[in-house]
Amino acid sequence: MRYLPFCLLALLSPLAFSQLPDNDIFLVELSWSKSEDGRSLPKxxxxxxxxxxxxxxxxxxxxxxxxILYTASRDGKQTDIFRFDPKSGNTTQVTATPESEFSPTLMMDGRHFSVVRVEADQTQRLWQFPLDGGEPRLILPEVTSVGYHTWLSPTQLALFIVGEPHRLVWVDVAKSQPKTLLNDVGRCFTLAPDKKSLYAVHKPEGKTWQILQLGLSDQKREVLAETVEGAEDYVWTPDGALLMARESRLYLLHPKRDKQWRQIADLADQGLKGITRLALDHKGRYLTLVSATKL
Known part of the structure; x- marks a missing residue:
């Protein structure tokens, strides 16, 4: 079962850059094997x-x-997008603008990537850049307060809209009229294999956080699993399992087979803690994690 591994991570509100955390991105290679109960487990x-x-x-x-595209602040004033090549170890700066770009996401044409841009007046809107360099273009002029996004088709998006409450909305680029799908949403949401529904983290105040399957047309909700306590970032593996992290520990759950999360690794001995922001390549071979601790 193939899941689209977008974990959409941008700015939740206009922040002074002195408030951005000091962290690093770590890359881990995974090797998969079958457990005694038939589940695929990574090493x-x-x-x-x-x-x-x-x-x-x-x-x-x-x-x-x-x-790997990622967001970084090199001058402490604003952020740009960089690209890292795991084979060569080289890093290339992709954007260099007075504005700040967050949450780089490949668009479905394969030639552009979209970002949440914090403009000079602190407006947060969705823009696109050519992957090989060139001038940016505003995608949704009338939609502001964008925090996170994922592409559902070449013209349709799911957006996290910053507000009280934070909202998950559907929008068509041609119409620019967002339709609210879920309130109290977390920052990580993914397109389901049927492309007719989304997976999203529901974070109602004072209640247990849950990963929901949410119909795009009928908004029908199905609870897949409770999240790892206090965690909201997840990725899907190619065989339909979920990975989440808390502190230095990594957990796995097969929603259709497991009732509880299984701890599969503890990276404390490698100096990682406070792990957030997971991303997995489409083959399930490489995982990135963000840690507040330097090696």
Missing amino acids: LGPARNITKQPGYENQAHFLPDGQ
Whole structure:
């Protein structure tokens, strides 16, 4: 079963850049084997720090060729998008603008990527850049307060809209009229294999957080699982399992077979803690994690 591994991670509200956390992105190679009960379980290789810079590095996104787009602040004033090549170890700066770009996400044409851009007046809107360089273009002029996004088709998106409450909305680029799908939503949501529904984290105040399957047309809700306590970032593996992290520990759950999360790794001995922001390449071979601790 194939899941689209977008974990959409942008700015939740306009922040002073002194408030952005000091963290790094780590790359881990996974090797998979079958357990005694038939479940696929990963074995993690060493965690490799792929950023190694002071300041904010976050929001990794795998491209089909295995390269990784991510957000970073190099001057402490604003953020740009960078690209890391795991094969060569080279890092390339992709955007260099006075504005701040967050949450790089490959668009379905394969030639552009979209970002949440914090404009000069602190308006947060969705823009696109050519992957190979060029001028940006505003995608949804009338839709503001965008925090996160994922593409559902070449013209349709799911957006996290910052507000009270935070909302998950559906929007067509041609119509620019968002339709609310869920309130009190978390920052990580993914397109389901049937492309007719979304998976999203529901975070109602004072209640247990849950991963829901949410119909795009009928908004029918089905609870897949409770999240790992206090965690909201997840990725799907190619065989339909969920990965989540808390502190230094990584957990796995097959929603259709498991009732409880299973701890599969603890990266504390490698110096990682406070892990957030997971991303997995489409083959399930490489995982990125964001950690507040430097190696």
